[in-house]
Amino acid sequence: MADSAETKERCKGCDREIDICAFCQEPGCAAAICYGCQNRELRQTVPQPPHAHGG
Amino acid sequence: MSPRAAWRLETLGFGEVYDYIDGKVDWMAAGLPTEGTNAQHPRAGDIARKDVPTAGLQEKLGDVKARVEVQGWDAVVVVNDRRVVLGLLRAKELAGDPEQPIERAMRPGPSTFRPYVSLHEMLHFMVDHKLDSAPVTTSDGRLVGLLLQKDVAAEMEKK
Numbered sequence A: 001m002a003d004s005a006e007t008k009e010r011c012k013g014c015d016r017e018i019d020i021c022a023f024c025q026e027p028g029c030a031a032a033i034c035y036g037c038q039n040r041e042l043r044q045t046v047p048q049p050p051h052a053h054g055g
Numbered sequence B: 001m002s003p004r005a006a007w008r009l010e011t012l013g014f015g016e017v018y019d020y021i022d023g024k025v026d027w028m029a030a031g032l033p034t035e036g037t038n039a040q041h042p043r044a045g046d047i048a049r050k051d052v053p054t055a056g057l058q059e060k061l062g063d064v065k066a067r068v069e070v071q072g073w074d075a076v077v078v079v080n081d082r083r084v085v086l087g088l089l090r091a092k093e094l095a096g097d098p099e100q101p102i103e104r105a106m107r108p109g110p111s112t113f114r115p116y117v118s119l120h121e122m123l124h125f126m127v128d129h130k131l132d133s134a135p136v137t138t139s140d141g142r143l144v145g146l147l148l149q150k151d152v153a154a155e156m157e158k159k
């Protein structure tokens, strides 16, 4: 409940609610996608990027 | 295997032979075809700019900006001493307070992409998401290079 102004996005692939687009990490991305769908579409194994929080 | 050896194997008909730092397992792990269909298509790792400037967490933003601008870059990959990607500075981040350390200025934990990813799909994504550049890394996060949308577009036009 701390991040009151945060708006959630929905993955265009699976319609799951996500914090931010996995591809561009821009809030309000029109093509927002989750990590799972991104990696499936790009056919790459799931990366574990250094966990980014805050910002 | 040297890049040249990989290239020779490909020309000898061994299909996709990839050579990038520690990345050979990535190819197999992805379950992608090792011969045939895509053999002549370049992939993200092939055209990613290996000469992309890098910076360390403790450097000052202003110093890094000055250094890369003379090289004509407006993007910097932040890495540790093992070249593991920690963050990214694009034009927007580079325009920040020059006195702050890179650690504060950078965009942490950017999405990274494997070298075997198809350029066609990357271009699609980069256009849809309005992304000019994307870091290409091995599966353990080490920098291969920076993929530029304009390079991908130019490569696709060759077809």
Ligand SMILES: [Zn+2]
Binding pocket: A011, A012, A013, A014, A015, A016, A033, A034, A035, A036, A037, A038
């Ligand atoms: Zn999804």
Ligand SMILES: [Zn+2]
Binding pocket: A021, A022, A023, A024, A025, A026, A029, A030, A031, A032, A033, B129
């Ligand atoms: Zn996006």
